[in-house]
Amino acid sequence: MSARTGVRCDRTAAWKQLRAHYDELGARFDVRTAFEADGDARFAAFSEAAPHVFADLSKNLIDRRTEELLLALARESGLEAHRDAMFAGQPINRTEDRAVMHFLLRAPADVTVAEHNKAALADVHATLDAMLAYAEQLRGDHTITDVVNIGIGGSDLGPQMVVRALDAFTAPGKRFHFVSNVDGHELAGVLKGLAPEHTLFLIASKTFTTAETMTNAQSAKRWFAQSGGVDVARHFAALTTNVEAARAFGIEKTFGFWDWVGGRYSLWSAIGLPIALAIGADGFRALLAGAHAMDEHFRTAPLAQNLPVRLGLLDVWYRNFHGFTSRSIAPYHSALARLPAYLQQLEMESNGKQVDASGEALSFGTSPVLWGEPGTNGQHAYFQMLHQGTDVIPLEFVAVRDATHELEGHHPKLLANALAQAQALMAGQADAGGHKNFPGNRPSTFFVLDKLTPESLGAFLAMYEHRVFTSGALWGINSFDQWGVELGKVLARDIEPRLASGDTQGLDASTAGLIARLR
Numbered sequence: 001m002s003a004r005t006g007v008r009c010d011r012t013a014a015w016k017q018l019r020a021h022y023d024e025l026g027a028r029f030d031v032r033t034a035f036e037a038d039g040d041a042r043f044a045a046f047s048e049a050a051p052h053v054f055a056d057l058s059k060n061l062i063d064r065r066t067e068e069l070l071l072a073l074a075r076e077s078g079l080e081a082h083r084d085a086m087f088a089g090q091p092i093n094r095t096e097d098r099a100v101m102h103f104l105l106r107a108p109a110d111v112t113v114a115e116h117n118k119a120a121l122a123d124v125h126a127t128l129d130a131m132l133a134y135a136e137q138l139r140g141d142h143t144i145t146d147v148v149n150i151g152i153g154g155s156d157l158g159p160q161m162v163v164r165a166l167d168a169f170t171a172p173g174k175r176f177h178f179v180s181n182v183d184g185h186e187l188a189g190v191l192k193g194l195a196p197e198h199t200l201f202l203i204a205s206k207t208f209t210t211a212e213t214m215t216n217a218q219s220a221k222r223w224f225a226q227s228g229g230v231d232v233a234r235h236f237a238a239l240t241t242n243v244e245a246a247r248a249f250g251i252e253k254t255f256g257f258w259d260w261v262g263g264r265y266s267l268w269s270a271i272g273l274p275i276a277l278a279i280g281a282d283g284f285r286a287l288l289a290g291a292h293a294m295d296e297h298f299r300t301a302p303l304a305q306n307l308p309v310r311l312g313l314l315d316v317w318y319r320n321f322h323g324f325t326s327r328s329i330a331p332y333h334s335a336l337a338r339l340p341a342y343l344q345q346l347e348m349e350s351n352g353k354q355v356d357a358s359g360e361a362l363s364f365g366t367s368p369v370l371w372g373e374p375g376t377n378g379q380h381a382y383f384q385m386l387h388q389g390t391d392v393i394p395l396e397f398v399a400v401r402d403a404t405h406e407l408e409g410h411h412p413k414l415l416a417n418a419l420a421q422a423q424a425l426m427a428g429q430a431d432a433g434g435h436k437n438f439p440g441n442r443p444s445t446f447f448v449l450d451k452l453t454p455e456s457l458g459a460f461l462a463m464y465e466h467r468v469f470t471s472g473a474l475w476g477i478n479s480f481d482q483w484g485v486e487l488g489k490v491l492a493r494d495i496e497p498r499l500a501s502g503d504t505q506g507l508d509a510s511t512a513g514l515i516a517r518l519r
């Protein structure tokens with residue numbers, strides 16, 4: 001059974017037309033020539049001012065015909081119906097039979113939703129109000145100086161990235177630590193500087209079964225008792241859909257969320273408590289409001305002026321026609337240092353799939369590899385390859401117009417570097433001789449936020465979520481499950497006792513040999 005309406009992208013007429021267009025013109029498209037021909041008009045046509053986010057797409061390898069065909073592909077593939085199904089709360093995550101409603105987490109209490117989602121919206125706001133009241137109470141409690149979030153994947157990357165990104169909005173007096181790895185070096189390193197009476201542990205796990213998080217949580221509880229901590233109820237809280245398991249673990253204070261929130265889409269839920277502790281209730285509400293504005297843009301803007309859609313279509317063009325296998329992210333703001341790691345989970349766990357939503361094998365590529373580091377650091381490391389390597393890797397700049405520090409001269413230098421890199425990638429430099437030649441015509445997208453605020457960050461992240469939705473929808477895959485993480489977990493459970501016993505029976509010779517080495 002097909003999991004959705006519409007035709008899989010590779011079976012549409014537009015796909016064939018795109019293939020022909022690529023063979024005829026796309027492969028040889030030169031963005032420099034395109035700028036010579038229609039300059040300002042190109043910048044106007046290929047830029048988009050969405051809520052809180054401006055995007056310049058004009059340095060990409062596309063022309064109007066390409067975009068028209070991509071829009072036709074979106075229509076034939078049923079993108080709009082799939083989007084509307086998500087917003088209607090239908091169970092579009094078919095392999096887990098779940099709705100996908102992270103957008104509801106940021107919807108105002110009085111927004112119009114389908115009748116069957118009214119109870120969910122009321123639950124969202126009841127939990128949000130309780131969580132923000134708790135956050136405000138703790139913000140005023142100066143005996144708590146250290147907050148340790150124990151969680152992994154979506155229960156770590158989102159809150160960690162946002163807390164760091166909004167550092168300028170964080171009230172002084174509390175330090176935030178994020179422990180994710182089962183490697184005890186991480187937790188031990190954090191605990192070294194802490195006192196139990198001044199520490200709050202947040203155990204963040206959607207399922208409350210994840211091995212890494214449970215191991216770290218047990219160790220934190222043991223450390224708390226051994227270091228003289230007495231009041232577990234005051235110093236531990238759980239953020240989870242599995243409240244029962246949290247209670248069984250011994251935690252009284254719990255904030256829940258729901259199975260229709262995917263882990264990598266959960267920073268807007270109770271998983272966002274560290275964010276609320278850092279920037280306060282108003283700040284957290286502003287983050288949600290920014291995301292909601294982008295939700296509305298994605299839900300209602302015509303496809304041709306819909307920023308997440310235009311980005312998702314470009315991703316399909318690059319992945320399936322140009323054959324680019326990776327994309328690099330360069331945030332030109334050091335507070336966004338964890339953005340690439342967060343986006344890796346968002347995009348690669350969502351769209352790193354090889355079958356469509358009905359389980360049928362795909363004959364085309366899906367998620368690219370995402371990677372990156374803050375500019376300008378990346379420039380002095382791997383940008384060499386972006387400029388002169390043999391592979392073309394689309395690059396994404398994220399620049400912020402207003403700085404939040406007062407150091408003189410830094411910000412213009414930072415912005416000049418971002419602009420110059422985008423310019424150099426496109427323009428190149430010919431005839432300088434061999435190793436000094438830059439081929440140019442290397443694509444980039446340039447995002448501008450006026451200021452890095454809770455609101456603009458919320459909008460930017462929601463834009464990215466919907467962009468991933470768009471490419472996933474065109475590919476016909478289920479962007480909301482993650483079966484690919486299961487096999488390794490199962491095998492680790494088999495191997496762990498073998499490391500103690502030395503039993504290697506039935507194992508391949510490599511794994512057996514490595515176990516012998518590691519014992």
Ligand SMILES: O=P(O)(O)OC[C@H]1O[C@H](O)[C@H](O)[C@@H](O)[C@@H]1O
Nearest residue numbers: 153154155205206207210263485
């Ligand atoms: O929040 P949890 O249930 O502990 O899950 C944490 C993470 O681990 C899982 O294995 C998935 O790969 C992620 O999607 C998830 O975010």
